[in-house]
Amino acid sequence: MENGRQRLIEAYRNAFRLWQQRRLIEAEKLLDEFWQQSSMKSLRGMLLMAYILRDRQKYVSEVEVLEELLERFADSGEAKLLADVWSMLGSVLRRLGESELSVEAFKKSVELEPDKEQKLVECSNALFSANAIDGVTVEYMQSLYALYRRLLADLEIEPYPAEDWQHEKIRVGYLSADLRDHAVAQFVRPLFCQYDRNRFRVYGYSLVRRPDGVTAVLQQGCDVWRDVSAYSWAEIVRQIRADEVDILVDLAGHSAENALPVFAYRPAPVQISGIGYFNSTGMQEMQGFLSDRYCSPEEHSPYFTEKLLRLPQSHFCYQPFSAFPPVGQLPCLVKGYVTFGCFNNFAKVNDGMLLVWKEILQRVPDSHLLLKHSLLGTEEGLSYTQQRFERLGMPMERIEFRGLSRDYLEQYNDMDIALDTSPYPGGLTTCEALYMGVPVVTLKGNRHGARFGYSFLANLGLQELVAEDAKGYVDIAVKIAGDSELLSLLRANLRRMMKVSPLMDSAGYMQALENIYEKCLFERFYR
Template sequence: MENGRQRLIEAYRSAFRLWQQRRLIEAEKLLDEFWQQSGMKSLRGMLLMAYILRDRQKYVSEVKVLEELLERFADSSEAKLLADAWSMLGSVLRRLGESELSVEAFKKSVELEPDKEQKLVECSNALFSANAIDGVTAEYMQSLYALYRRLLADLAIEPYPAPDWQHEKIRVGYLSADLREHAVAQFVRPLFCQYDRNRFRVYGYSLVRQPDNVTAVLQQGCDTWRDVSDCSWVEMAQQIRADEIDILIDLAGHSAENALPVFAYRPALVQISGIGYFNSTGMQEMQGFLSDRYCSPEEHSPYFTEKLLRLPQSHFCYQPFSAFPPVGQAPCLAKGYVTFGCFNNFAKVNDGMLLVWKEILQRVPDSRLLLKHSLLGIEEGISYTRQRFERLGMPMERIEFRGLSKDYLEQYNDMDIALDTSPYPGGLTTCEALYMGVPVVTLKGNRHGARFGYSFLANLGLQELVAEDAEGYVDIAVKIAGDWELLALLRANLRRMMQASPLMDGDAYMRAMESLYGRLYEESV
């Protein structure tokens, strides 16, 4: 018995070393052969196999290993390892588009996780996944916010007293882990580089662990840059308080590596969230959430705990760091048929959306559907997605899968019409499609984060591409698919239209933002 246990430990250690050295195929083979020969599996060994399979992008195999682990070791006293396994299962299910199951897995991780701070991370993960659930209700979201607040209360954070400092300039701080080559960074450059230096002093609080050229541009643009990537939440709060920040803006919400608990310390006079996330933080310490009149017709929403701070045009300002290739001609002119497409994160593509796309393909004979995502470039991802599509009766012979590639912007030249997702629409991908001359059909949505596509298109004067419901979405897609002259016209003019629109007008955007900041500051002093 002791000899068997020793062999089990040695196999785990050997595989772990190979995994650390990124020798993933060898690590997987070692564990698999040991299991077959010995019949012995350990909790740690199976969890390591899940990590190996994740890193090899064998996501379906990862799910199978995790499900077996959680059944086999359900009664284990190693709560931390079980919580890790549930968290991994939540992540891979989200990647595969199983959002509801993902939320439940993350909630199990919250339940088992012994570390109070990590519980909050897992609850954020659950909230993030919930946004892609088709038909998700305000009550469902509010229940998750309530859970987050209970977990936050368990930290027994002592907030700072209301500040009484006075400055010649309003001090604005931005906190984010995405101040790098990331989707969020394509919308924040004006905040760091185009503000009124006579009225404002800007501080960047960076959680970026691997700074890049984008980080450097943002750092050089603002007055003060703080690298807080190695700081605890309390240390971040202490630094922000020491800097006497008047308005602190969270740019992450419940996305990865967020630092939302910092706001529970109330280090700043005014605290708001926005841009980097699409739904409420659920925190009582947030006085507002950045939005616009298209995303939020009212100041209050049942999906939000914060007041919605509505800018008069767009609450986004798109200023890409990437160089874009030239816009090609509409591909239908050369191919003789229309190609619909979607390059959105595939976790946003729920079954309800696929059935809508299926109807569009049925109503536009000979049309094609082009889908591109990292999941669709790997064997297991393709197999899993194909089975899912076949179950829904999708016409597979008219659908093309493509994996991730560096030339993805050029591949918009293979698409005539982009189909947006709902209730979790595209953000950066919508802007990229439009900038490449590809019109985007979107659903209006019933809340701030579900209405991004509507806001983008309304700011371009293209509200006719926005549908009130699924039936209208299909009708719009079918109608423009039949007007090749319109597709060619949009192809030739969309980039110029974007450049002339509020979506890319940094000066006007900052005037609106700074007017909001000034009002928030005056209301709080």
């Protein structure tokens, strides 16, 4: 028995060494062969195998290993390791589009995780996944927000006392881990580079661990840049407080590597969230959430704990860092059939959306559907997706799956019409499609984060591409698919329309945003 245990430990150590060296195939083979020969498996060994499979993008196999591990070792008493297992399971389920199961896995991780700060990370993961659930209710979201607040309370954070400083210029701080080559960065350049320097002083608080060229542009644009990537939450708070920031803006929400607990300390008089996330933080310490009149017809929403600060046009200002290829010829004129497409994160593609797309394909003879995402470029991810599509009766012979590639912008030239997802719509992908001359059909949605597509299109004067419900969505897609003249016109003019629209008007955008900042400060001190 002791000899077998020693062999088990040695196999784990050797596989772990290979994994660290990125010799993933060898590491997987070593563990697999040991298990076949000895029938001995350990919790740590199976967890290591899950990491190896994740890194090899063998997501279905990863799920199988994690589920077997939980069945074998649920009563092991290893709370921290089991919390990691549930977190990994939540991540891979989200990647595969199983959002409801993903949320439950993250909640289980919260329950088992002994570290109070990590509990908050896992709860953020659950909240992020919940946004893609078809028909998600107010009660469901509010229950998750309540959980997040309870976990914050467990940290026993002492908020800072009210400030008494006054400055000639309003000091605005932005906190994010996405100030790099990331989707969020395409919408924040004006915040750092085109603000009114006579009235504002901007501080960038960067959580970026690997700065790049985009980071450099944003850093050079603002007054003060703080690299706080190695700081604890309390240390970030002390730095913000020392800088006497008047308005602190969170650009991440519950997305990866966020530092939302910083706001629980109340380091700034006014605290706002927005742009980098599509739903409420659920925190009572936030005075507002940036939105616009299209995403939020009212100042308050049952899905939000914050007041919605509505810009008069778009709450996004699209300023891409990428160089775009020329817009190509309308594909249907060359191919003889219409190609619908979606390049959105595949975690957003729920079954309800697929059934809507299925009806569109049925009503537009010979039409095709082009889907592109990193998941679809892996053997197991593609197989899993194809099986899912077949269960729903999708016309597989008319669907093309593509994996991630550097030339993805050029591949918009293979698409006639883009189909947006709901309730978690595209953000950057919608802007990229429109800039490449591809019209986007979207659902209006019932809350801020579900109405991004509506806001983009309304700001372009293309509200006729916005549907109130699934039937309307299908009807719009079918109608424009039959109008090649309209598609050609849009193909030729959408990029120009984008450039002259509020979506890319950085001067108008910053003026509106800075007016909101001043109003928030005024209300804070004179209410």
